[in-house]
Amino acid sequence: MKSRRVIIVGAVAALIALCGVVILWPERAPSFEDVRAQFTPSDAFLLDRNGEVIDAVRIDMKVRRYEWQPLSAVSPAFVSAVIRGEDARFYEHDGIDWRSVLGAMRDRYLRGKQRGASTITMQVASLLRDTPRLRSGLQAWTHKRNQIRMARALEASWTKEQILEAYLNLLPYRGELQGIAAASQVLAGKVPSGLSLSESLVIAALLPQPGASPERVAARACNRARAANIAIDCGEIKLAAMTLLSNGVERSAAPQLAPQLAHTLLRSPGQRVKTTIDARLQRTARAVLEQQLGRLADENVRDGAILVVDNESADVLAYVGSAGPRSSARYVDGVRALRQAGSTLKPFLYALAMERRYLNAASLVKDLPVHLDTATGAYIPQDYDKDYKGLVSVRTALGNSLNIPAVRTLVLVGVEPFRDRLYELGYEHITESGDYYGYSLALGSAEVSLWEQARAYRTLARGGRSSPLHVLPGGHRAEERALLPADVSFIVADMMSDPAARTLTFGVDNHLNTAFWSAVKTGTSKDMRDNWCVGFSSRYTVAVWVGNFEGDSMHDVSGVTGAAPVWREVMSRLHRDVPSIAPTPPADVVAVSTRFANNLEAPRREWFTRDQQSTPQATVALAAPIPRIASPANGMVIAVDPDIPTAYQKLPISTEGATRSMRLKLNGAELARADRVTLWTPEAGSYALELGDERGKVLDRVVFTVR
Incomplete structure (x- = not known):
């Protein structure tokens, strides 16, 4: 009995000393606002133009924290369960529950048992100091002293609601989960306000031992429910414990609307990056695309x-x-991602030919089989529908995406100039030489991105003026540069907006027609690996791609059936309440009543640049072909076989559109008349072949090599 009295006296003395330390050496608490501001989620967040969260990326892999939750956003059932289980007299004490402290000392010194006496406020104090719980020795005494001092300081400067809110957000729950938002989202798959009674009891029962088994947690929750006379069946609690604590599936509280963009822009925990994205339109675009992919x-x-x-x-x-x-x-x-462009580059090819005044919208080009000799062999382009149309106007050729007229146009303007023009327009990945792409560049053999497509087509929509696209607001806005003449841009856009111009290939009713003014072009790459549909209205440019990232072919899906339905649906929703007005013709563009010889095409009013229009009416005659060297091809390398007699090795030199008076010169020396095929015996060396008229003017020139 004497020893017990000594122990009790010692415990009381220790308690008095502890109180004295708390009173004589008060602690200074951080402000609640600072604590909340310093709380950093493990995610970074992507915001739309109005500040709405549209995606998130987890950056910090050491701990799982979501955003700070105000007390009002937490289920009342969970708040009540936490207070009952952790600090029943939370609203009655001033930070230290002295009754619990005395009870804990009694149990420890007289009964040899240990139980906690820390209040919610004291636990918040420990969490703010990030100090581990120490059970014995001088370190434990120091920790408890500092904990009590901080708890008193918190009670003096914070409200009870702020203390409780900090507790719910700072406390570790299970594994890497810190804060009620992470616990609720990962364990229950819902926001904290949505926790049910059984879920609240189970998650609250985790706090004394976060790593406990589901069975032990369920038992603790059942005991607490009985002690509080809560009307709930323990079977329901056990089921909730098994469901919550057996899965632990990672779930994001943020919508997953732009994951690729989020991974590109987000770098640090807690980062909030505002973009130019419109959340509502982003949801619409995703939904429309998902529906079309489902149909395909x-x-x-x-x-x-x-x-x-x-x-x-x-x-x-x-x-x-x-x-x-x-x-x-x-x-x-x-x-x-880079994919083959298909026919989407054709508008810029015709624009270059019109800019150089080689062609206009009414010019006639051949849609007939053609064999082009190249350094790697013969190139024989074909139309999509394998049905040749004969002579067609440039408007018809572009509208119906005819391949052979496009290749013939590329022969006129040259591969290198066209390659350079595409690079200027923002196709920054078209960097190889013209020989690398060859004439197939007219049909989109180069690889481009959807970003580059949208930038180039926006240039057409802006009358030839170009500037970089941006997804971050408030950044440096580059000044627009005039890359295409306004007159040519207008005429090309008008051809792309003409439903009548595309009926030969796509029919009268197709997914490219809208109820408002719009200009559009489709594209399909080799073996149907890529579908494109890119176009613009007066307000917006919309670019769509469908296919397979792995590169395997689609089954008979073209741009007009694959990507075009998405383009039209998105464009139609953009203009549901907003008009799209056709562009105003530039001052140097005039409309001319035009007729075609032999009624090749129906009469129409056609747009011409003023320097190409001389009368109010125009008649398009069947013009003679432009004189050119047909063989050999420019850049060709010819190998002489030493095992074949020289007399049997001849190189045919031929022309197209040449007249009797025209001559061919080889390395400056006259070779033959240009209107006939000449069989030339090749000798090793480098050669320049020129086609000239009767006055000596060079009309065409090719270079080739013999080895």
Whole structure:
């Protein structure tokens, strides 16, 4: 009995000493606002133009924290469960529950048992100091002293609600989870305000021992419910414990609207990056694309991407890098990925030919088989429908995406100049030499991105003026540069907007026609690996790609059936309440009543540049072909076989469109008349072959090598 009295006296003395330390050496507490501001989620957040969260990326892998939750955003059932289980007299004490402290000392010194006496406020104090709980020795005494001092300081400067809110957000719950937002989202798959009674009891029962088994947690929750006379069946609690604590699936509280863009822009925990994206339009674009990919599932189409741009500001309004529910490569960014362009480059080819005054919208070009000799062999382009149209106007050739007229046009302007023009327009990945691409560049053999497509087509929409696209607001806005003449841009856009000009290939009713003014072009790459549909209205440019990121072919899906339905649906929704007005013709563009010889095409009013229009009416005659060297091809390398007698090795030299008076010169020396085929015996060396008229003017020139 004497020893017990000594122990009790010692415990009381220690308690008095502890109180004295607390009173004589008060602690200074940080402000609640500072604590909340310093709380950093493990995620970074992507925001739309109005500040709405559209995506998030986890950056900190050491701890799982979501955003700080105000007390009002937490289920009342969970708050009550935490207070009952951790600090029943929370609203009655001033930071230290002296009754619990005395009870804990009694149990420890007289009964040899240990139980906690820390209040919620004291636990917040420890969390703010980030100090581990120490059970014995001088360190434990020091920790407890500092904990009590901080708790008193918190009670003096914080409200009870602030203390409780900090407790729920700072406390570790299970594993890497810190804060009620992470615990609720990962364990229950919902925001804290949505926790049910059984879920609240289970998660609150985790706090004394976060790593306990589901069975032990369920038992603790059942005991607490009985002690509080809560009307709930323990079977329901056990089921909730098994469901919550057996899964632990990582779930994001943020919507996953732009994951590819989020991974590109987000770098540090807690970062909040505002973009030019419109959340509502982003949801619409994703939904439309997902629906179309679902319809094309049986045609082996898994992936797609969309980019929507404001023509005036160059703001990117929607950025859907991938939306295929069946995608096996959904982390690929389809906006930035490089794919073959198909026929989407043709508008810029005709623009270059019109700028150089080689062609106009009414010029007639041949849609007939053609064999072009190249350094790697003969190049024989074919039309998509394998049905040759004969002589067609440039308007008809572009509208119906005819391949052979495009290749003939590239022969006129040259591969290198066209390659250079595409690079200027923003196709920054078209960097190889003209020989590398060859004449197939007219049909889109080069690889481009959806981002580059949208930028180039916006240039047409802006009358030839170009500037970089941007997805971040408030950054440096580059000044627009005039890359295309305004008159040519207007005429090309008008051809792309003409429903009548595309009926030969696409029919009267197709997915390129809209109820408002719009200009559009489709493209399909080799073996149907890529579908494109890119176009613009007076307000927006919309670029769509569908295909497979792995590169396997689709089953009979073209740009007009694959990507075009998405383009039209998105464009139609953009203009549901907003008009799209046709552009005003530039001052140097005039409309001329035009007739075609032999009624090749129906009479129409056609746009011409003023320097090409001489009368109010025009008649398009069947013009003679432009004189050119047909063989050998420019840059050809010819190998002489030493095992074949020289007399049997001849190189045919031929021309197209040449007259009797024209001559061919080889390395400056006259070779033959140009209107006939000449068989030339090759000798090793480098050669320049020129076609000249009767006055000696050079009309065409090719160089080749004999080895």
